[in-house]
Amino acid sequence: MTTNRFFTLESRPDGELADSDLRRHEQPIAAPAEGQIQVRTTCLSIDPTVRIWMSDIPQYMPPIELGAVVRSLGVGVVEQSANPGFAVGDRVIGMLGWATHPTFDPAVAMVQPLPAGLPLSDAKVLSLLGLTAGPTAYFGLLDVAQPREGETLVVDAAAGSVGGLVGQIGKIKGCRVVGIAGGPDKCAYVTETLGFDACIDYKNADVGKGLDEHCPNGIDVCFENVGGPIFDEILLRMNLNGRVSLCGLIADYNEAGRPVPGPYNFGMILMRRLRVQGFIVIDFLDRYDQATADLLTWARQGRLMTTEDVRKGFDALPQTLRELLRGEKSHGKLVLEP
Numbered sequence: 403m404t405t406n407r408f409f410t411l412e413s414r415p416d417g418e419l420a421d422s423d424l425r426r427h428e429q430p431i432a433a434p435a436e437g438q439i440q441v442r443t444t445c446l447s448i449d450p451t452v453r454i455w456m457s458d459i460p461q462y463m464p465p466i467e468l469g470a471v472v473r474s475l476g477v478g479v480v481e482q483s484a485n486p487g488f489a490v491g492d493r494v495i496g497m498l499g500w501a502t503h504p505t506f507d508p509a510v511a512m513v514q515p516l517p518a519g520l521p522l523s524d525a526k527v528l529s530l531l532g533l534t535a536g537p538t539a540y541f542g543l544l545d546v547a548q549p550r551e552g553e554t555l556v557v558d559a560a561a562g563s564v565g566g567l568v569g570q571i572g573k574i575k576g577c578r579v580v581g582i583a584g585g586p587d588k589c590a591y592v593t594e595t596l597g598f599d600a601c602i603d604y605k606n607a608d609v610g611k612g613l614d615e616h617c618p619n620g621i622d623v624c625f626e627n628v629g630g631p632i633f634d635e636i637l638l639r640m641n642l643n644g645r646v647s648l649c650g651l652i653a654d655y656n657e658a659g660r661p662v663p664g665p666y667n668f669g670m671i672l673m674r675r676l677r678v679q680g681f682i683v684i685d686f687l688d689r690y691d692q693a694t695a696d697l698l699t700w701a702r703q704g705r706l707m708t709t710e711d712v713r714k715g716f717d718a719l720p721q722t723l724r725e726l727l728r729g730e731k732s733h734g735k736l737v738l739e740p
């Protein structure tokens with residue numbers, strides 16, 4: 403008999419997520435009550451924000467409650483439905499959680515049907531259209547940073563899911579795009595496959611010198627995914643009236659709750675009259691359709707490409723999240739097929 407396997411959060415991680423912070427369950431699949439659906443999870447998005455949700459620092463959504471299933475974006479197929487909006491066989495996307503066969507209220511889990519006939523694998527759906535991927539890059543760059551043709555855009559975690567899309571959209575909008583990524587292979591992917599103008603290998607080169615070399619006219623737009631010393635080097639080189647779209651600070655997520663140093667060059671916000679704006683993609687939920695239409699069009703035209711690092715096996719979830727936060731993943735979007 404197929405069962406529902408799921409992980410609950412039992413304690414808040416101190417530093418890196420430990421296996422002892424989680425509990426693995428295996429139970430009979432629950433039949434849906436009125437209004438609910440039951441889904442078979444086919445692919446889970448492995449997102450840095452899950453580590454934020456596991457903490458109880460002030461954040462943009464309620465933290466995952468202790469004892470609750472770990473919250474996670476995923477794609478699945480409806481197996482049982484007691485909700486008139488969903489039919490058996492529908493392909494859906496939303497907060498399925500770290501569970502193989504969850505049963506839930508689709509409104510609470512922000513679950514929506516995917517358009518029928520969408521010619522994308524589950525992993526590609528998550529890497530292009532998943533809220534934490536394409537729409538994050540789209541709104542964070544175009545709405546928050548508002549890049550103009552001819553401007554210089556710098557994006558870190560450039561070989562990653564969000565960063566790779568940001569740079570490609572920047573190129574579509576006519577920017578000079580410089581990425582920052584860890585290691586020669588990832589930098590080669592960023593320039594040769596994604597078409598960035600340059601990429602600085604922060605693990606093997608001096609980021610400040612690299613920015614001086616590849617941004618001879620300074621930086622107009624920074625799309626910030628990392629924080630820490632990399633962000634400090636970018637701040638030092640921002641142009642007058644530059645814009646910083648603050649998308650993430652992944653370098654600090656395992657420090658949740660502890661004081662972290664920097665940015666030391668905070669004064670540059672004053673000196674260069676920068677606009678620094680944080681955003682969370684859910685702020686733009688009402689325009690999700692606009693983002694998906696543009697993303698799909700650009701992908702069809704061959705101007706936007708995504709790569710997926712696909713892991714397998716439900717029990718690998720905790721280790722896969724740890725590897726994401728350590729930067730021990732390949733390029734592209736990290737997903738797991740349970």
Ligand SMILES: NC(=O)c1ccc[n+]([C@@H]2O[C@H](COP(=O)([O-])OP(=O)(O)OC[C@H]3O[C@@H](n4cnc5c(N)ncnc54)[C@H](OP(=O)(O)O)[C@@H]3O)[C@@H](O)[C@H]2O)c1
Pocket residue numbers: 448449450451533534535538559560561562563564565582583584585588604627628630632648649650651652653681682683684726727728729730731734735736
């Ligand atoms: N604001 C929002 O609504 C929103 C939504 C989605 C994501 N985000 C944020 O976007 C950022 C990227 O997320 P993603 O899902 O696309 O992940 P990702 O870029 O695919 O993977 C994370 C990458 O972060 C880099 N990294 C981790 N620790 C680092 C460190 N100490 N120094 C430099 N680089 C480090 C690594 O890059 P290398 O492999 O090059 O070393 C790693 O591969 C995260 O900060 C995430 O929280 C924000």
